[in-house]
Amino acid sequence: MKNYDKYRIGYFAPPVNDYDWVKKDHIEKAPRWCSVDLRDGNQALIVPMNLEQKLEFFTYLCEIGFKEIEVGFPAASDTEFEFLRTLIEQDMIPDDVTVQVLTQSRRHIIEKTFESLIGAKHAVVHLYNSTSFAQRQQVFRKDKEEIIKIATDGAELMNEIAARYTDTDFEFEYSPESFTGTEPEFALEICNAVIDIWKPTPEHKVIINLPATVEMSMPHVFANQVEYMSKNLHSRDSVVLSLHPHNDRGTGVADAELGLLAGGDRIEGTLFGNGERTGNVDIVTLAMNMFTHGVDPGLDFSDMPRAVEMFEKFTDMTVDPRRPYCGSLVFAAFSGSHQDAIAKGMKWRAETDPSRWTVPYLPIDPHDVGRQYDGDVIRINSQSGKGGVAYIINRDHGFDIPKAMRAEVGYMMKGISDHTHEELSSDEIFDIFSREYVNFFSPLDITDATFSYFSSTKEEGENTVAVRMRVVIDGEVYNIDAEGNGRLDAVANGLKKTPYNFDYRFITYTEHAISTDSSSKAAAYICIADKDGHEYWGVGTQYDITLAAVNALVSALNRMNKKEHMVK
Numbered sequence: 001m002k003n004y005d006k007y008r009i010g011y012f013a014p015p016v017n018d019y020d021w022v023k024k025d026h027i028e029k030a031p032r033w034c035s036v037d038l039r040d041g042n043q044a045l046i047v048p049m050n051l052e053q054k055l056e057f058f059t060y061l062c063e064i065g066f067k068e069i070e071v072g073f074p075a076a077s078d079t080e081f082e083f084l085r086t087l088i089e090q091d092m093i094p095d096d097v098t099v100q101v102l103t104q105s106r107r108h109i110i111e112k113t114f115e116s117l118i119g120a121k122h123a124v125v126h127l128y129n130s131t132s133f134a135q136r137q138q139v140f141r142k143d144k145e146e147i148i149k150i151a152t153d154g155a156e157l158m159n160e161i162a163a164r165y166t167d168t169d170f171e172f173e174y175s176p177e178s179f180t181g182t183e184p185e186f187a188l189e190i191c192n193a194v195i196d197i198w199k200p201t202p203e204h205k206v207i208i209n210l211p212a213t214v215e216m217s218m219p220h221v222f223a224n225q226v227e228y229m230s231k232n233l234h235s236r237d238s239v240v241l242s243l244h245p246h247n248d249r250g251t252g253v254a255d256a257e258l259g260l261l262a263g264g265d266r267i268e269g270t271l272f273g274n275g276e277r278t279g280n281v282d283i284v285t286l287a288m289n290m291f292t293h294g295v296d297p298g299l300d301f302s303d304m305p306r307a308v309e310m311f312e313k314f315t316d317m318t319v320d321p322r323r324p325y326c327g328s329l330v331f332a333a334f335s336g337s338h339q340d341a342i343a344k345g346m347k348w349r350a351e352t353d354p355s356r357w358t359v360p361y362l363p364i365d366p367h368d369v370g371r372q373y374d375g376d377v378i379r380i381n382s383q384s385g386k387g388g389v390a391y392i393i394n395r396d397h398g399f400d401i402p403k404a405m406r407a408e409v410g411y412m413m414k415g416i417s418d419h420t421h422e423e424l425s426s427d428e429i430f431d432i433f434s435r436e437y438v439n440f441f442s443p444l445d446i447t448d449a450t451f452s453y454f455s456s457t458k459e460e461g462e463n464t465v466a467v468r469m470r471v472v473i474d475g476e477v478y479n480i481d482a483e484g485n486g487r488l489d490a491v492a493n494g495l496k497k498t499p500y501n502f503d504y505r506f507i508t509y510t511e512h513a514i515s516t517d518s519s520s521k522a523a524a525y526i527c528i529a530d531k532d533g534h535e536y537w538g539v540g541t542q543y544d545i546t547l548a549a550v551n552a553l554v555s556a557l558n559r560m561n562k563k564e565h566m567v568k
């Protein structure tokens with residue numbers, strides 16, 4: 001590709017190269033979460049949310065369990081200001097939720113920001129200014145000292161104004177915006193200068209937020225930068241180290257996870273990763289990643305379809321079908337070997353320990369996020385296999401197809417899907433199965449069959465079964481009495497009394513009660529072979545298991561007849 005030489009690495013490695021985060025292999029507890037949907041997410045929408053939408057979204061974020069919500073940039077617009085005033089004046093902020101507001105480090109903007117908070121019980125005021133090499137050089141055209149002064153002037157002004165608004169418990173946050181393009185030593189210097197002005201204590205901490213304003217490096221570099229900051233910030237025990245990844249390289253989640261290993265205590269992000277350009281870090285994925293490791297994320301996504309619905313409604317954007325944990329296709333297994341493993345894994349779980357989830361190919365139980373097994377998990381197309389087809393027919397329709405029959409049914413279904421180029425629904429699969437195998441009564445039909453049993457109690461004695469049956473073949477009726485050493489043998493002997501030559505060999509037979517059928521029918525499966533050894537399956541159902549077996553035999557014979565093996 002042309003023009004690659006136009007680009008150079010724009011980030012800076014910390015001056016040390018010895019990191020502890022690499023020694024950790026999982027995140028032990030959930031961070032403090034801060035939703036920035038209503039600020040960073042909102043500022044990235046084609047049309048920012050109106051007051052009603054923001055109010056509804058805020059309520060929903062509280063419902064999910066967010067305790068810190070950046071509600072806006074009150075100095076930016078009347079809507080933003082009005083929104084905050086409405087939340088405060090209508091007492092809509094739950095006591096355990098803290099609202100956060102963003103401000104540039106400019107006097108009139110800071111003043112307006114504090115004004116917007118009058119009457120709030122507690123609030124985070126979030127101050128930022130850009131610190132990166134590129135912004136110092138091109139946007140601000142200021143040297144390091146002058147950039148530090150922007151931050152420290154703002155920090156001092158916040159101390160001064162906060163002292164006037166004593167009714168509100170303020171927490172201060174500072175972001176060296178564009179941190180990822182900033183020399184770590186300089187980011188440290190400016191953050192420490194702000195910390196020294198705010199003088200936090202362990203009881204009254206400040207938040208230092210490290211934004212990957214533009215994601216510029218591989219995630220481990222970000223983690224190194226975070227760890228360097230975490231180990232060298234002043235008053236570390238009085239600082240909440242917050243991370244604010246964006247997703248320009250598509251690795252925002254990795255940045256956040258490694259950043260937490262590296263010392264981050266708090267994450268700012270959005271639902272489904274809405275935000276400037278490629279978005280903020282996706283809090284849903286982060287939280288659910290922790291959940292899959294057995295860590296309570298402290299946010300409730302048990303009704304994920306609703307989360308998607310709300311998000312799409314507020315942002316007018318769509319959730320990708322492949323988006324982790326929430327996309328429409330993320331639990332779907334179309335391919336045969338995956339379906340086989342999932343079906344076996346589900347069975348294993350039911351038989352061993354239903355309290356644990358270890359099913360292959362499904363990182364979580366779809367039920368845990370409000371999704372269903374039917375329709376969501378095993379889905380049939382031309383890539384599917386016998387295991388998946390048998391699983392669906394059993395799960396949704398109660399027919400436990402014998403192992404020896406599964407391949408034939410599986411290939412039939414995938415062949416149909418291959419030719420139509422369409423997925424087959426559970427009902428379509430069952431219709432095809434029923435049409436092809438179940439109670440197939442033409443041209444041969446046995447409309448009545450009454451059995452009498454003669455059982456010997458003697459060791460050497462053999463059972464005898466007599467049948468009286470009414471056989472219809474191509475419209476002709478034959479009333480027949482016959483005997484055999486079992487019911488199927490008796491029926492087979494009876495059929496031989498018709499003018500037709502039923503030339504077949506019995507291969508196998510199974511039966512079971514149909515589990516999902518409330519009328520408690522039985523299903524029987526019979527396989528016969530013709531004189532050339534070709535096998536034919538038939539399935540019969542009836543309330544009476546004996547008659548189900550007769551129906552299965554009739555179905556198998558009629559299927560054989562389709563191939564012209566039942567000759568007169």
Ligand SMILES: CC(=O)SCCNC(=O)CCNC(=O)[C@H](O)C(C)(C)COP(=O)(O)OP(=O)(O)OC[C@H]1O[C@@H](n2cnc3c(N)ncnc32)[C@H](O)[C@@H]1OP(=O)(O)O
Binds near residue numbers: 075077129140177
């Ligand atoms: C990475 C982020 O997401 S940062 C947040 C970004 N979000 C937003 O900007 C949304 C809301 N913003 C706004 O509505 C507007 O930008 C306002 C109301 C805050 C300010 O608007 P305006 O005063 O018209 O100007 P604008 O934002 O263009 O500011 C540019 C000026 O502010 C300076 N500036 C920008 N950011 C900061 C900052 N954080 N601290 C101090 N000064 C800043 C610029 O250097 C520039 O200065 P100059 O006038 O001397 O050239």
Ligand SMILES: CC(C)C(=O)C(=O)O
Binds near residue numbers: 040102175
């Ligand atoms: C204001 C800051 C924290 C921000 O949104 C960013 O740098 O991405």
Ligand SMILES: [Mg+2]
Binds near residue numbers: 211276280
């Ligand atoms: Mg941002």
